[in-house]
Amino acid sequence: MNHSKKAIGFFFIFGFFILCYFLTKLDSIKSFSDFSLFEWQTLLVTQGKFHLPYAFSHMDPNYRFFPIPDLFFHLTNNVSYSTFPNLYSIFVAPMYFLFGTRGIQLTQFLMFITSVWLFYLITKNEVLAFLLLFGSSIFLYIFLIHDTIFVFFLEMVTFYFYAKKYYRLSALLSVFIIWLRPELGIVFCFLPFLFPNTNRWKQYLITCSLFLILASIVNFGFYETFLPIRMIKNKDSIGNWEVGYYLLRLVLEQIPLFILLLLFLIWEWIRKKKNALSVLITFATIFICFVSPNTGGHDTPRYLYGFIPVYLLSIHLRYENQNLPNKLIYLLITFFLFYSTYQINNQLKTLSKISKYQTNLLSAMETIKPKTIVFDNSDLSFIALPLLEKNKNIFLLREDGSQSGFSNFLVKNQIDEFVFLELPPSPYPLPNSLSIQNCIKNCEYRKVDTHSLPHANLPITYSHFLRSFD
Numbered sequence: 001m002n003h004s005k006k007a008i009g010f011f012f013i014f015g016f017f018i019l020c021y022f023l024t025k026l027d028s029i030k031s032f033s034d035f036s037l038f039e040w041q042t043l044l045v046t047q048g049k050f051h052l053p054y055a056f057s058h059m060d061p062n063y064r065f066f067p068i069p070d071l072f073f074h075l076t077n078n079v080s081y082s083t084f085p086n087l088y089s090i091f092v093a094p095m096y097f098l099f100g101t102r103g104i105q106l107t108q109f110l111m112f113i114t115s116v117w118l119f120y121l122i123t124k125n126e127v128l129a130f131l132l133l134f135g136s137s138i139f140l141y142i143f144l145i146h147d148t149i150f151v152f153f154l155e156m157v158t159f160y161f162y163a164k165k166y167y168r169l170s171a172l173l174s175v176f177i178i179w180l181r182p183e184l185g186i187v188f189c190f191l192p193f194l195f196p197n198t199n200r201w202k203q204y205l206i207t208c209s210l211f212l213i214l215a216s217i218v219n220f221g222f223y224e225t226f227l228p229i230r231m232i233k234n235k236d237s238i239g240n241w242e243v244g245y246y247l248l249r250l251v252l253e254q255i256p257l258f259i260l261l262l263l264f265l266i267w268e269w270i271r272k273k274k275n276a277l278s279v280l281i282t283f284a285t286i287f288i289c290f291v292s293p294n295t296g297g298h299d300t301p302r303y304l305y306g307f308i309p310v311y312l313l314s315i316h317l318r319y320e321n322q323n324l325p326n327k328l329i330y331l332l333i334t335f336f337l338f339y340s341t342y343q344i345n346n347q348l349k350t351l352s353k354i355s356k357y358q359t360n361l362l363s364a365m366e367t368i369k370p371k372t373i374v375f376d377n378s379d380l381s382f383i384a385l386p387l388l389e390k391n392k393n394i395f396l397l398r399e400d401g402s403q404s405g406f407s408n409f410l411v412k413n414q415i416d417e418f419v420f421l422e423l424p425p426s427p428y429p430l431p432n433s434l435s436i437q438n439c440i441k442n443c444e445y446r447k448v449d450t451h452s453l454p455h456a457n458l459p460i461t462y463s464h465f466l467r468s469f470d
Helices: 005-025 036-046 087-099 101-125 126-134 138-143 148-163 167-180 182-188 201-223 227-231 240-254 256-270 278-290 302-319 327-364 376-383 386-391 404-412
Strands: 073-076 080-084 372-375 391-397 417-422 433-435 442-450 459-468
Touching: 005 126, 005 327, 036 087, 036 386, 080 126, 080 442, 087 101, 087 126, 087 138, 087 148, 101 126, 101 138, 101 148, 101 302, 101 442, 126 201, 126 302, 126 327, 138 256, 138 302, 138 327, 138 386, 148 167, 148 302, 148 442, 167 201, 182 278, 182 302, 240 256, 240 278, 256 278, 256 302, 256 327, 278 302, 278 376, 327 376, 327 386, 372 376, 376 386, 376 391, 386 391, 404 433
Parallel strands: 372 391, 372 417
Antiparallel strands: 073 080, 417 459, 433 442, 442 459
16 A cells, blocks of 8 residues: 555644543543442552452352442352453553552553554554554543453554464463453454464464463362353353344444445455455454343443454455555545544543543542441442442342341341432332341331432432331
8 A cells, every 4th residue: 555654644643642632631530330340450459459358258158248240250269359350450550559540541542552553563554553543442441441452452462473473472462362351262263364474373273272271270270160250250142132233333333444344345346356354354243243241331342342453454464565546545544533533522521421420429428427338229339439448338239138138137247327329210129127037126227317319410319227226
């Protein structure tokens, strides 16, 4: 692809300043949902803890009232481990310790820019490197506490090592990534085809297999399962057509590089030229959408971002020695630049609104005087995770232990009062009186006050319960 390097350089500088603008001008987005779990894990790592502590595990060995939903943790020998491996938290912990969330954002910004640079070293093509930079919504995750950019960075390092024929290192990193994101296992199956000039693909695949076996054995020793925890904890959406359609729509909207790949395929079909690799990559993308055990989340196809370099390398392999009109190249670059900028601006506005609501809610929770706060909604308990560092007790009600089992749990832990925060309609409402089983005296918790939680900007109901002392 021939083009003016000065023109491409202008687009790179312009795009770089757009990213810097978002990085410097945007207020930090407070964590919510699994963002909160990542931040809590990172904080724990700075304290030398690599599990999710639960002070009440001796009285609640099945973690029925643990403040994290079942989907996000795994029990081994009465110890809770996050379904997100600690590798990301360990990597960003030093910058988080020094600079807080801004340190993580800066680290992810540098990782993303380095990923683009590594891709350029592989292809020696400025246009494809720019499309990697602005060809999807992935750079939204620069501003969030999440492992998406970290995984993408490791993927680009893996591709770079493979291109440089460091097969053992690339195989080891491939296994690390598969353990972080099992869906990306299929991506590495394309490596030998994306780099046909490397002739030792058998060594890569054999080494990968050996490392996968070793990782499975080590994983079983720690977590009593041979598969990555994320695969065994979230499998309900596999084969769900609604989820598959949702993910495919997100891919088309937020990874327009996939559409570009399809357009090249259609053009080749019109010209009656075969491109089996691009066809396989297209079907692999659709296949992952419908068998992925994850639903994307945050309205992004974050579990399919790993296909981005595969799309670009496939195009590069096909058109490396062909000349495309400069006007077409500049049109593509301009479209991706403005489309992605518009997209990230809208998404960040939405996230900022959510952040404002939950920041106000957390501030309102901090004013609650009783030490124990009970939730019926996991979104609320995620927001409250920072209160664990302020010696608050946080519990999440589940269907299997919402009333009599909960009251007995409170008695065993000598908790005489608590506040119940619920977002109507409550899935697990508590009655005005909670009876205590096998009790002789003071055998109930009574609701003594109910009102809306002030300054929460959400219709949160505050209910204060006290154990009766007649």
